[in-house]
Amino acid sequence: MLDARPTVGAVSLRSLAEWIYRFILFPIGQMFVFVVGAAVVLTLFAYGLALLFPEPRPNIVLVDQVNRQLPGMIISGITTGFVYAMIALGYTLVYGVLKFINFAHSEIFMVGSVVGFEVMRRLDDAGNLPFWNPVLLIMLIILVAMLFSGLLAVAIERIAYRPLRGAPRLVPLISAIGISFFLIDFVRAFQAITRNDFNLTYPTNDLEWLRTPVKLAIGEGTVNVRPTQFVVVLGAVVTLIALNYFVNGTKLGRGIRAVSQDMTTAGLMGINVNRMVSLTFFVGGSFGGAAGALFGMNVGTVTPFVGFIPGIKAFTAAVLGGIGNVTGALLGGLALGMIEAFLNGLLVYFPALGQRYTDVFAFSVLILILIFRPSGLLGERVDEKV
């Protein structure tokens, strides 16, 4: 357990404190800093916008709108941001090891959201959904989605990517896109056959605790927060802490890092490289699955096509943070989620613009990053050796 310490010997109180710092306090602090940082930057941006355009439309004073909307935008930004961060981790982990973008990851996410629905729906059909303890129910949904999506990712790698290892880079990319279409149509066919519908609505009607908004008093006003938003944030924080421990504190995590830095040499150390690659896909896939289930609970209805936009946005987030960099994925996800929430809240006040244009700006971020800082915000490690 204290693997990460060079000292071998009795577990002293000091090393325990250090362990708690490294694997619990530090990651929480990091997330906190990223959330607050993104919120502060975008709040300044919003007020700057209000200064530039005091009255974008007749009778609409932008400052008042910003004041009114701010808490809601921040909360929705955090929620979206954590979902993006969790999906982005899947892209970044796989990229770190194979230097390849797994474009089927958005569908792994989608499968997670569908599995989450299936679990809830089956419990509902059996009639005992309302009797479940909320915490247990959410844990069950997340764990089943993680397991399913993780194994799916492993299978995809084994079938569609491993035989192409060593082929030119475009080849596995195309294979990934093929898998992506396959999964969309497979899920669609499966749901169409078994349920005669592929708009899958999470059965939350009987769950009062999941439907009653929580009123948060902020300043003079109150903000309604959906319980699912709490679930998303809490679920994401817990799984992200677990991931940090796994990658930085365990032997297997060390093996993954070694493989991602130098695959050939890792093999010489006795590491079964293929097993590490499978493990990476499992971890990345299970995070995509957890994100899918959390996303599904939050939005309520999912379809087989639900993966594309969040997937490509999470990819943007991974690039924004620095692809291959786990901390970067977290930062990129939170930043992008926050950017989007603010645009969503404010664009509506501008003539000829509206919420529908949010994606234009979100993807402009991707293009700007690719042009001006291709290594991403935290990615100074463009140290690929030949």
Add this chain to the structure above:
Amino acid sequence: MTALLELQNVHTYYGHIHALKGVNLRVDEGEIVTLVGSNGAGKSTSLRTISGIARAKVGHVHLEGRDITGLKPHEVTALGVGHVPEGRRIFPLLTVWENLEIGAWNVSSRSVISSRMERVFELFPRLKERLNQKGGTLSGGEQQMLAIGRALMAQPRILLLDEPSMGLAPVLVEGIFDIIKQINAQGTTILLVEQNALMALEVASRGYVLQSGSIALQDTAHNLMNNEMVRRVYLGEN
């Protein structure tokens, strides 16, 4: 007596390039054997074929009589072959301690790992001072120490060393060759690939001269050092 390591008529290709053209070579328990030759003669390829990074298309690699041709690198390592690759190839973003831990990947006992680590620190006290430093921040000499130390963590029966003197200051080169002798004296067989033929032949008991993919010459190190062709081509004498 079966050789610890034996290559029989090994042919290795990189794509269409015929890199090894029938290499025969044997290393007995306890020896230091060196493989000298110019750039591109196939020295590294020979080591890479032994440890399974490259594949022999024809021929066999035997470890103590057991055929290990075509095994994966991690399987070869598990059988007791340590390989210090050319250019050191330490993990730049892992700490020194983590690099050493990775070297002992197949060892699960903490006490075995820490006693082996102590042995590595006896050979390279410098590494102990750098324990929490990232591998990429070490100097070239320290990286070479780490690369050798990391391979020793698996306690290999035979250690393949690829150009350990490459890019090091002459003072450090002396030190590395002393260490190689020490490691050998402690019971590890060594197959040493070097461009610095003189130094290599000084520590080795036997040597092979590789020329464009096949063995041109083999003899005791002493005889090779006195061989006119070797002196002219590899030791730079007129």
